[in-house]
Amino acid sequence: MKFTFWALLAIFLFAQTSFAQTSHTVKGVTIDSVTKAKFSGSVSVLNAKDSVLRKFTYADDNGAFSISGLPAGKYLLFVTYPGYDNKMSQFTLAAPNDVNDLGNVGMSVIAKTLGEVTIKSTPQEIKIKGDTLEYNAKAYVIQPNSKVEDLIRQMPGVVIDKNGKITVNGQAVPKVLVDGEEFFGDDPTLVTQNLRGDMVSSVQIYDRRSDQASFTGIDDGQRIKTINVKLKEDKKRGIFGKISAGAGTDDYYEAQGIFNKFTARSKFAAYGTFANTGKTGLGAADNSRIGSSNNYAQIADNGGIFVQGGGDDDLDASSGNYNGNGLPEVQAGGAHYDTKIKNDATLNANYKVGTLDVKGVYNSSTQVTIPGNKQDQTAYRDLHNNTFRQKADLTYFTKLDTSSTLKIGVDAITKHLRVDNNLLTTIVGETGNILTNERRITSSDNHQKGINLNALYTYKFKKPTRTFSWAVSQTYAENIAENYLYSVQYRTNKPDSVTTDQYKPITAKNTSFSSNMNYTEPLSKYLALQLNYGLGISNTNSDKPTFDKSGSGLYNSFNNIYSNDFKINTLTNRFGGIFNYRKNKTILNFGTRASLVDYEQTERYSGRVFKRSFVNWSPQATYQYQPSAQKVFLLSYSGNMSQPSVDQLQPILNNSNTLNTVIGNPDLKAQFSHSLQTIYQSQKIITRQSLALVASGNLTENQIVPKITNDPKTGKTVTQYVNLSSERQYNVNFTAQGSQRITGTEVDIRLALNGSRSANYSFINDSLNRVDQTSFTVQVGMQTVKFQKYELQVGVAPTYSFNKNSLIPQNNNNAAGLNVNARGALYLPLKFILNSDVNYRYSAKTQNIPAINMTILNASLSKTLLKEDKLKLTLSGINLLNANPTLSRSVTSTQISQSSFNTIMRYFLLSVSWDFTKFGTSAATN
Numbered sequence: 001m002k003f004t005f006w007a008l009l010a011i012f013l014f015a016q017t018s019f020a021q022t023s024h025t026v027k028g029v030t031i032d033s034v035t036k037a038k039f040s041g042s043v044s045v046l047n048a049k050d051s052v053l054r055k056f057t058y059a060d061d062n063g064a065f066s067i068s069g070l071p072a073g074k075y076l077l078f079v080t081y082p083g084y085d086n087k088m089s090q091f092t093l094a095a096p097n098d099v100n101d102l103g104n105v106g107m108s109v110i111a112k113t114l115g116e117v118t119i120k121s122t123p124q125e126i127k128i129k130g131d132t133l134e135y136n137a138k139a140y141v142i143q144p145n146s147k148v149e150d151l152i153r154q155m156p157g158v159v160i161d162k163n164g165k166i167t168v169n170g171q172a173v174p175k176v177l178v179d180g181e182e183f184f185g186d187d188p189t190l191v192t193q194n195l196r197g198d199m200v201s202s203v204q205i206y207d208r209r210s211d212q213a214s215f216t217g218i219d220d221g222q223r224i225k226t227i228n229v230k231l232k233e234d235k236k237r238g239i240f241g242k243i244s245a246g247a248g249t250d251d252y253y254e255a256q257g258i259f260n261k262f263t264a265r266s267k268f269a270a271y272g273t274f275a276n277t278g279k280t281g282l283g284a285a286d287n288s289r290i291g292s293s294n295n296y297a298q299i300a301d302n303g304g305i306f307v308q309g310g311g312d313d314d315l316d317a318s319s320g321n322y323n324g325n326g327l328p329e330v331q332a333g334g335a336h337y338d339t340k341i342k343n344d345a346t347l348n349a350n351y352k353v354g355t356l357d358v359k360g361v362y363n364s365s366t367q368v369t370i371p372g373n374k375q376d377q378t379a380y381r382d383l384h385n386n387t388f389r390q391k392a393d394l395t396y397f398t399k400l401d402t403s404s405t406l407k408i409g410v411d412a413i414t415k416h417l418r419v420d421n422n423l424l425t426t427i428v429g430e431t432g433n434i435l436t437n438e439r440r441i442t443s444s445d446n447h448q449k450g451i452n453l454n455a456l457y458t459y460k461f462k463k464p465t466r467t468f469s470w471a472v473s474q475t476y477a478e479n480i481a482e483n484y485l486y487s488v489q490y491r492t493n494k495p496d497s498v499t500t501d502q503y504k505p506i507t508a509k510n511t512s513f514s515s516n517m518n519y520t521e522p523l524s525k526y527l528a529l530q531l532n533y534g535l536g537i538s539n540t541n542s543d544k545p546t547f548d549k550s551g552s553g554l555y556n557s558f559n560n561i562y563s564n565d566f567k568i569n570t571l572t573n574r575f576g577g578i579f580n581y582r583k584n585k586t587i588l589n590f591g592t593r594a595s596l597v598d599y600e601q602t603e604r605y606s607g608r609v610f611k612r613s614f615v616n617w618s619p620q621a622t623y624q625y626q627p628s629a630q631k632v633f634l635l636s637y638s639g640n641m642s643q644p645s646v647d648q649l650q651p652i653l654n655n656s657n658t659l660n661t662v663i664g665n666p667d668l669k670a671q672f673s674h675s676l677q678t679i680y681q682s683q684k685i686i687t688r689q690s691l692a693l694v695a696s697g698n699l700t701e702n703q704i705v706p707k708i709t710n711d712p713k714t715g716k717t718v719t720q721y722v723n724l725s726s727e728r729q730y731n732v733n734f735t736a737q738g739s740q741r742i743t744g745t746e747v748d749i750r751l752a753l754n755g756s757r758s759a760n761y762s763f764i765n766d767s768l769n770r771v772d773q774t775s776f777t778v779q780v781g782m783q784t785v786k787f788q789k790y791e792l793q794v795g796v797a798p799t800y801s802f803n804k805n806s807l808i809p810q811n812n813n814n815a816a817g818l819n820v821n822a823r824g825a826l827y828l829p830l831k832f833i834l835n836s837d838v839n840y841r842y843s844a845k846t847q848n849i850p851a852i853n854m855t856i857l858n859a860s861l862s863k864t865l866l867k868e869d870k871l872k873l874t875l876s877g878i879n880l881l882n883a884n885p886t887l888s889r890s891v892t893s894t895q896i897s898q899s900s901f902n903t904i905m906r907y908f909l910l911s912v913s914w915d916f917t918k919f920g921t922s923a924a925t926n
Helices: 002-019 148-152 211-216
Strands: 024-032 042-047 053-058 064-070 073-080 087-093 099-107 112-114 117-119 126-129 132-136 158-160 166-168 175-178 200-209 223-231 238-248 253-262 266-275 296-299 305-308 327-342 345-370 373-399 404-428 434-460 467-491 498-522 527-544 547-549 555-558 564-583 586-603 608-628 631-642 660-663 671-684 689-701 703-710 717-724 729-741 747-764 767-786 790-805 815-828 832-843 852-865 871-878 888-891 895-901 907-919
Touching (some): 053 064, 073 099, 238 871
Parallel strands (some): 024 099, 660 717
Antiparallel strands (some): 042 053, 073 087, 132 200, 200 223, 238 253, 238 907, 266 327, 296 305, 327 345, 345 895, 404 434, 434 467, 467 498, 547 555, 564 586, 586 608, 631 671, 689 729, 703 717, 729 747, 747 767, 767 790, 815 832, 871 907
């Protein structure tokens, strides 16, 4: 990492020196090569060696252009104008001439008709608009009724995996817009897999600045990789959608309907999904702020409610796909509406509803190894989860005047979760004797709801970069639950079993208010100061009584050990000051933020009061140098002070898992983490090359680590958290990745190298244990697309990891691994299409656990019918090799385990889909 940093620093200094050399100018006139008419073309100057953009301008009405400030060297002149072929020519700038006059730059008309012969040029693929790359959809050919996903998959540097996740040059794309507006919130797949590819005029890819930077004009260096899909004018008004249904072997079924109506001023969309194949149709952005599990409540320092235990809310699975654990059945739907009320006001609304029922079986085998003791643990669990959820949000934005704006939003969510678990756990000692055998049956019926109101006011003063913004929000969250716990525990060293039979209701409510004000003041032409003040008020009540079953068979015997009724009040004052320096291509940010927190917790059953007052410091600094629109170097540092959680200081007593318990430590102090990251990125548009180098590190002082005590007689563990002052935890990561098109082909290749090293600590039976982990991964990928011929995408990633345990050095868990992913499509005669995707996963055996060797293979054969191929029949084979994809392995400092769920295995599905379109049906005034 040191070598990388100094090398990049040398490059930076050399570049600064180069820019200081004598500058040159190139000029000329853009004309029609036949008629000699002059026009205002788009003129770009690129490096001849690597095609990196150096300068950009437009010719004036007389066709004249002039670009100055260029050092000596060889360049490419790239000229474009609507209706004409792109013009590319090479020129040189050198002493003694400061100006190179290219004279007339002739342009040829795109098409010339000679009788029945038409000669056409290839449409321009890419335009560079500042920091934005704009891809012309006409430069790519897709089959009828293909989606946006099929279009952008062909663009250089873009990779889409089987779940629809998009990356551009290795960077994830979390946001996809339609004509600059959000569509169904933050779920990119509802754009890329819903909208038709032939509706698209162009696709813009850019690094979106943070909302604060966009408003203040002060660049803070923060970026979000964003795709903006721009629609054709004649496709912005009309009706379109898709209906599909399928039935398969073993009673599998899948049905989905999508409807869209677009007008010049509004968009309406709705969808519904009914399936037991694992498709949910909802995305990860729906995750609720009031918790997704259900057994017992914990309260954070900010007063938020965390409902833990029980089971997951599977409707929050990534990318809207079921996460694979168990057998699902889903009914889900949603609607989106946005409109321009007038020129300076917009309204955006979303509604989603869904129910998911999952039945599953879980198996795990774990080997626990601590000095002088080994144990084998097996677990078998039956589960049945049912989730019903509704979520709605509404956002109104208006410009109050030329200087101020107002944004008002409201979002609400309701959940009903029903979870039943039947768990059997067996712990066996080193000699093969059974230490503990426990059966635990839990059931939970949760009703959760939450609502959030927020408003943002912004004002720009007449003086540039002097701004003020004020954001306020009010939140209410509620969790009402009925929980039952029944367990029977047998121990070899005790003659009688231990039985627990309890009723554990929960009533938890939270009200919080937040206010945050930002003011920016320009101190000079290049320097500005950003000041921040925030206020947070949170009030929480959490009542969790526990009742034992009495001799009458009723749950009416109050248990004061596992009962609690907490009232928590939190007051937070936040202050911050950040300096921003920006000159030419350099940005420097530095400053700090501080949070003053007053925390008071009252346990109303016992009358105990727990108070804390502390300060969290968060220093930060960022340096960015961007020599061109497609090249950037970034170096950033951040510090973060983390206070111990309430659960670590004074945990709520909980007997839902008596084999693993946590006790508190009121003497815990805060830990402080230092994070450093450096990034270098470069992209060469013409040659479709990209390079990214990323190095990051984290060092933690006074780290909070677990102190684990294991009872060799029962197999039980007790955990307490302590501060580690003698050692420092660290982790270092490095990634180098690049892509390039093979000259003379339509094949794009990708290569990446990832490396990491970390040191983590814990106490095991009063002895300090250090775990060193080092891993390396090489990724090689290739993709190519030939319209109506074939599509192919392949990725191979071998990996190797080293694991060293200081207390048990004889345990060798070093392991090699391999992942291979491939997907392809072959277009056959008579409009048949063969699709297939395969994932191969290999994890070598270790000293303690067998190898994982698994292949997931899917294939389908489709045929399109009717005009414009609007009807499609598909026969799909899913998981043809009948492998279980949930099989997984985990390694910690004291244990290594493998686990699996029952899941959807091999089946065949016959489906039919119909795309419908009717554009131009709405007037432009709608």
